Amino acid sequence: MAMSSNGNMPEIRPPPNRKKDIFDPQKMVRVDERAREAPFETATTFPELVKYLTTGLVNDVEKVRALFMWMGSHQHLSTVYWDASEDSPIGCWQLQSMGRLSYNDFFVRLCKEANLPCVAIQGVVKAMHYAVGMRDEELKSFQGEWVAVYVAKGWRLIVPIWAFSAVAGFTDGNWMEVERDGEAVFQRDESFPGQHITHLNDDYFLTDPNRLIFECFPEKQEWQLLKEPWSFEKFADVPLCHIQYFEQDMSIIGKFSGRLKSENGKCEIKLKEKPGMFFGYRLFYNVTESGKELSNDTKLDRYVLYKTESGTFGFEVRFAAAGVYKLQVNGGVRRDTFDMICEFRMTCDEPMKDCRPLPINPLIGFGPNSTTKEGGLKAESHTQAVVNFRKEEGTTITFKILKPVNVQTRLFHNEISSNELQKCIDQQPWANGKQIRITVLVPQSGEYALQINTRDEDHLASDAYENVCNYLLTNDNEDTAPQKVKEKMRAMRDAKQRVVQMDPKKIEAITKIKIPSKKLHDIMMATLLMIGKWEGFVKDWAKVCKVLEIKGNQSVQSRVRRFRVKTADTDVCFKARSICENYFDDENASDDADAQDTFCDWVQKAVVAKETVSELENYLPPGTDYEDDVFISSDEA
Known part of the structure; x- marks a missing residue:
């Protein structure tokens, strides 16, 4: 056992x-039962209690479990024992x-009596009064304790x-629920102090450090027990992730922040799709922080677009009124047993122009998903939730x-x-009945919802x-499509140039690193995926370094220079995004940035x-070469 510098306890x-x-x-059933059934007389002294709880146990995990279970099972002392020593259980x-x-x-006392090294830790905790995205100064006032054993x-x-x-049941009375799964609610929570209950929650027993850091930030950085420690700013900024987020191995895609600002009156969050699970949402409005009540005629039903596409699901919130909002994402394996997954604070300073509700807001959301396949169809022509159409032209969707x-x-x-x-709407069987084609020719501009329903032929x-x-x-x-495409292509081209013109010595320095940080490995994995390497290959750091050592026409810089958006594989781009998007930054990489940030910037822009091209290409004039320098630069000032 490695000891700390003071020699009194194991190294942190x-x-x-x-x-x-x-x-x-399942392997602790016997330990748990024995702890729960501990006779009263064993608790008269610490040595006697610890001896009873730990006798016959084979390892220290069983021992700490016995102590934990005894504490959790003996909280209801209804009798006062006046002669009990304060130095007894x-x-x-x-x-x-x-x-x-x-x-x-x-608990620390129990552990020490059992000769288990145990330390009390102080720090900031996201406890009862915490609300996602609250100000740093307010969060710092939430002090608490936990232990390391x-x-x-x-x-x-x-x-x-x-x-x-x-x-x-605690509520502070500041929030009004305005929409739930497409239905208007418009109900303000009443302030309620909550009811104190005793229970036994295994989620906070031997909790993994990379999970507890979302809720507990220690004063001393070493007690984060993380290879890559968090800053307090990150701790304060992350979304509020509930137990189901971790148990279901959920993953937020894009900016990993619980403090979102609207753009053009909208906010969007996206998560990695989880097969076999259903999802929903609740949207709240903070009356106190917004400074005003919502008017009674502001019914915010059908203003949250729930969509699934390319292995992701997400919610796009349209704001008809400025203010502070909270989006709560819920989910479960059954629609009637949803649990909270994560929460985001959304601030809207300027509502969406001409903000209108969605035509419908279906329970399964927009876009093909597992329900589509269960219903007997597989999307072939359109796998995204939003389909852009041109006026006076039909749009054909094939299944x-x-x-x-x-x-x-x-x-x-x-x-x-x-x-x-x-x-x-016109629907026709195709390919000898193996496909169905649905063509829509709408009468005017705007938004439409195409609903597709199926039933078995014998029903x-x-x-x-x-x-x-x-x-x-x-x-x-x-x-606006041509201008949007130009802007994104221009940004990609500039990021590509920064990679191509980067000093090769910066890349050479990467190859000297024997054990990379997770960030560096993730970014280089994504980069090599984008230039054609397969996923299994890039997981091996030694192989990544071998590729980075290649010179000349097959070097990484040369292959980035030859990258073309038009021929890039959509699934590969999605995979690259999922690997390193937590490192994406809204700012462009500077010319003197290190290699990993320069590569990350290019992956993001590409x-x-x-x-953008996949979404808007059909709005461009026929035959447009959107990678041509003349097209990209035509509107440049």
Whole structure:
């Protein structure tokens, strides 16, 4: 066991493995039962209690589990024992119930009696009164404690107060729920102090450091137990991620921030799709911070666009009124048992111009997803949620038919009846019945929702149709598309030039690094993917360095110079984005930036250019070469 410099306890460093590697609840049943059933008389002295709890246990994980379970199972002392010594487990429980002893101090004492190294940690905690995105100064006032215990050859984190108690139902009265899963709510929470409850929550037992850092920020950086420590600014800025976010291995795509600012009256968040799960949302308005109530005629239903595309799902919020909002993302394996996943604060200074609700806001959202395939269809021509159309031109969407189904299509608009729009849709079987083509020719500009429903061929009842896919059709980008494409292509070209002109010595310096940081490896993985290397190859750092050492026409710089947006594989771009988007920056890399930031900037600009072209290409004049320097530079001042 490596010791710290003072020689009194093990060296403080990140644990060698994760909670799941050392703790299996199913293997602790016997330990838990024995701790819960501990006779009262064993708690009269610490030595006697520890001896009872730990006798026969084979390792220190079992020992700390026994102590933890005993504390969590014996919180309800209904009798006062006047003769109990304060230096006994019974006496300590009585002190704790009177507020004279913390869960933390009690647990540290138990561990030390069992010869388990245990340290109390102080710091900032996102406890009951915390709201996502709150000001740094206010957050710093939330001081709390937790512990680190040394078991299984590493320091492990436990939060006794959260593991053994909670406050249920607390609300500060500042938030008004305005929309939930496409339905208007318009209900303000009443202020309620909450109800203190005792329970046993295993989520705060041996919690992995990379998870607890989202909620607890220690005063001493070493107790983060992370290879790459967080700053307080990052701790304050991240989204509020609930237990399900970690248990379901969710991943936020794009800027990893819980403080979002609207652009053109909109905010968008995106997460990696999780097969087998359903998702929903709740949108809240902060009356206090916004400085005013929403007017009764401001019904914010159908202002959140829920969409799935390219292995992601997300929510685009349109703001009809300025103010401070909170978006709560929920999910679960069943639609009737959603849990909170994550939350974001959204600030809108200027509402969206001509902000109108969506034509519909379906429960399954917009864009092809797992429900589409379960309903017998697979999208072939359009895999995105939003389809851009040109005025007076038909838009054809093609599906592969996976099983015998009847297909029903409907078109919706805010001002034109669905019955009237039915004549704008034509659906035809194709490829000997293996495909179906749906062509839409809308009568005027604006937004439309195309709803696609299916039923099995042997279910002929009209109510047997189920919604399996939806598209939002719009031509809002028709006039601005060329300029948007030029801007993104120009940014990509400039980032490419910075890579090409970079001093090769900077790349050579990377090859000298034997053990890279996660950030460096991620960025170089994404870069090599973009220039044609396969994923399994780039996971090996030694192989990455070999590629970086290549000179001449096959060097990384030469291959970046030859990169073309038009021929870039969409799936590869998505994969590159998912690997290193947490390092993306809104600012351009400077000419003197280090190699990793220069490469990251190029990956970001190239991926965004590909996404923009894929979305808006049909608005460009036929035959446009959007990678031609003349096209890119034509509007440059």
